[in-house]
Amino acid sequence: MINLTNGSDMVSHQDPVRxxxxxxxxxxxxxxxxxxxxxxxxxxxxxxxxxDYEYLARDQLLSxxxxxRVARAFVGLGVSKIRLTGGEPLLRxxxxxxxxxxxxxxxxxxxxxxxxxxxxxxxxxxxxxxGLDRVTVSLxxxxxxxxxxxNDVDFPVVDVLEGIEAAESVGLTPIKINCVVIRGVNDHxxxxxxxxxxxxxxIVRFIEYMDxxxxxxxxxxxxxxxxxxVSLIDTVHPVEPIEPNYVGEVANRYRYADGSGExxxxxxxxxxxxxxxxxxxxxxxxxxxxxxxxxxxxxxRQDIRDxxxxxxxxxxxxxxxxxxxxxxxxxxxxxxxxKRKVEMSYIGG
Ligand code: SF4
Numbered sequence: 048m049i050n051l052t053n054g055s056d057m058v059s060h061q062d063p064v065r066x067x068x069x070x071x072x073x074x075x076x077x078x079x080x081x082x083x084x085x086x087x088x089x090x091x092x093x094x095x096x097x098x099d100y101e102y103l104a105r106d107q108l109l110s111x112x113x114x115x116r117v118a119r120a121f122v123g124l125g126v127s128k129i130r131l132t133g134g135e136p137l138l139r140x141x142x143x144x145x146x147x148x149x150x151x152x153x154x155x156x157x158x159x160x161x162x163x164x165x166x167x168x169x170x171x172x173x174x175x176x177x178g179l180d181r182v183t184v185s186l187x188x189x190x191x192x193x194x195x196x197x198n199d200v201d202f203p204v205v206d207v208l209e210g211i212e213a214a215e216s217v218g219l220t221p222i223k224i225n226c227v228v229i230r231g232v233n234d235h236x237x238x239x240x241x242x243x244x245x246x247x248x249x250i251v252r253f254i255e256y257m258d259x260x261x262x263x264x265x266x267x268x269x270x271x272x273x274x275x276x277v278s279l280i281d282t283v284h285p286v287e288p289i290e291p292n293y294v295g296e297v298a299n300r301y302r303y304a305d306g307s308g309e310x311x312x313x314x315x316x317x318x319x320x321x322x323x324x325x326x327x328x329x330x331x332x333x334x335x336x337x338x339x340x341x342x343x344x345x346x347x348r349q350d351i352r353d354x355x356x357x358x359x360x361x362x363x364x365x366x367x368x369x370x371x372x373x374x375x376x377x378x379x380x381x382x383x384x385x386k387r388k389v390e391m392s393y394i395g396g
Contacts (some may be wrong), residue, residue, distance in 0.1 A: 056109065059192040063125025066337075066371035067271040072125040073295055076132050077114060078395040079142060083135040085163050087187070087197040088263065089227055091134075093199050095262045109333045111145040113351050117329060118151055120361045124169035124368065126327075128157040130183075132395025134257050134331070137166040141179040141266045150178025159183060159224070161396060165202060167210030182214045183223040189243055197233060210300045211249065216335075220250040225396075228271045229256045234279075237271075238260035245308050252298045252311040258379070260341060267381075273314035277301060280310070295325035319376035327368065330395040338373035339396070340388050 063071035080101050086093040107116070118129060130150055136142060137160070150158055160174070161183040174182075184207065188194040191204045214222055224244060228234050237253060244251050255275045260267035280286060285304040292300075297320065298311030314320070328336040333348030345367050350360065375383065 063282075064365050064368050066368055068322070068372070068374070069120065070295075070323060070324055070371075072121070072368050073293075074128045074130065074132045074327070075126045076120060076326060076328045076395050078132050078134065078220075078329065078331045078393065079136050079139040080108070080134040081113070081393050082138055083133055083137065083163070083392060084138060084165055085202060086198060087163075087185075087227075088199055088261070089256060089265075090263065090396075091390075092262055092264070096392070100283075103260065103332050107332045107350060108163070109329075109331065109351075111141070111148055113333065113348070114137065114145060114153070115148040116330070116351065116357070116360065117347060117364075118149055118155075119358065120151050120364050121327065122154040124365055127154055129155055129159070130161045130328065130395070132157075134392050134395075135163055135165065136160055136395075137162050137170055137236060143170075143173050145158040146174065146179050148194045155212060157181075160208075161185065163198070163202075163211030164207040165330075168206070169211040171210070171213035171217045171219060175219050181218060181223075182219045183225055184211055184214070185225045185227075186240075187226050187228075188233040189235045189239055193220070193233050193236055198230075208313075218276065220248070222270065224249055224251045225252055225254055226373040227254045227256055229277060230269045230271050232269075234271045234276075237276055237279050238283055241284070241310055244310075245284065245303060248308065250309055250311060254312055254313040255316045257315050257339075258384040258388075259396075261385075262390050265384060267316075270316050271347065273299065273312040274317070276312055286290075286310075295323040315376045316379065319374070319379075321377050323369055323373035324373070330389075330394050335367055336389060336394050337367065337371045339391065339394070340375035340383075341373065342387050344394075346379050 065071050083091055158180045164184045176197050186207050187197045189204055194204050195201045211222060226240055240251055254320055255273055256270050286301040288302055289300045289302050300311050302309040334346045335342045335343030
């Protein structure tokens with residue numbers, strides 16, 4: 048019988064465990080489902096993830112108790128920020144219960160969700176009441192036609208904006224908005240996106256299109272470099288770079304010179320940030336991945352279901368992180384992007 052509740056001795060914050068490059072463990076991203084109700088072309092193209100695609104069966108998914116146990120182990124090794132992802136995490140039934148369990152772990156000081164906001168306007172209040180701190184919303188364009196084409200399920204912009212409003216109204220702030228920029232698809236809508244949120248207090252993060260997984264048909268020519276995105280905005284609204292909030296923050300931050308707010312750019316392709324990468328990912332079926340572009344994960348579910356103790360689980364996780372060498376973006380090439388990589392919809396962004 049696994050003791051799922053008495054993990055208290057494991058949760059004290061020790062010096063964060065470090066990998067082979069001295070990078071401290073800080074962020075745990077937990078994918079709670081491999082399913083999504085969108086088919087964003089750069090993540091889950093409908094041609095691959097169609098109605099016959101075999102998604103994970105219920106019993107293959109970690110239960111909330113199992114997820115919480117793994118999270119405790121990670122927090123004991125230095126994690127203080129937990130992000131719930133998917134697929135679309137709000138599709139996982141009862142996720143508010145999981146949020147409540149994770150919010151109770153001493154040492155978690157930032158509990159957030161990345162969502163496509165399709166369900167947010169109906170759920171924001173319950174998510175906040177469960178203990179969620181804030182949300183990140185994916186919105187690739189304010190141009191309704193462009194956005195519907197990119198999510199490929201004809202989902203309207205207005206419903207996402209309503210979700211953002213609902214999240215703000217219940218205090219799930221600061222709200223970050225992730226916008227993947229693809230040349231010839233939505234790069235012409237970058238400035239309207241920046242302008243719309245400029246004085247809102249919400250922070251748009253423009254993301255360079257990445258060769259995640261192996262199904263999105265990525266080409267380097269379709270990448271709009273971060274400096275070009277910044278220059279598009281700077282031409283209309285002068286901006287200046289500002290310091291990161293913490294070591295390992297993914298986005299390069301810029302503020303508008305007139306003080307009307309800030310935005311970020313995530314430049315994995317042209318300005319790799321592996322040097323301070325503090326992120327680990329847990330898939331919905333219980334494997335940990337030490338890089339977004341990994342080919343292989345380490346299964347924890349078997350150990351959990353075979354009755355491993357909390358201490359054994361912690362040692363397993365410690366071993367994985369301390370042996371980590373990942374730095375995919377530093378070595379990206381015409382060869383590496385073809386290699387088999389885990390799908391982003393499987394481990395979350
Ligand atoms: S490529 Fe991998 S190691 Fe580099 S920043 Fe991204 S997740 Fe971290």
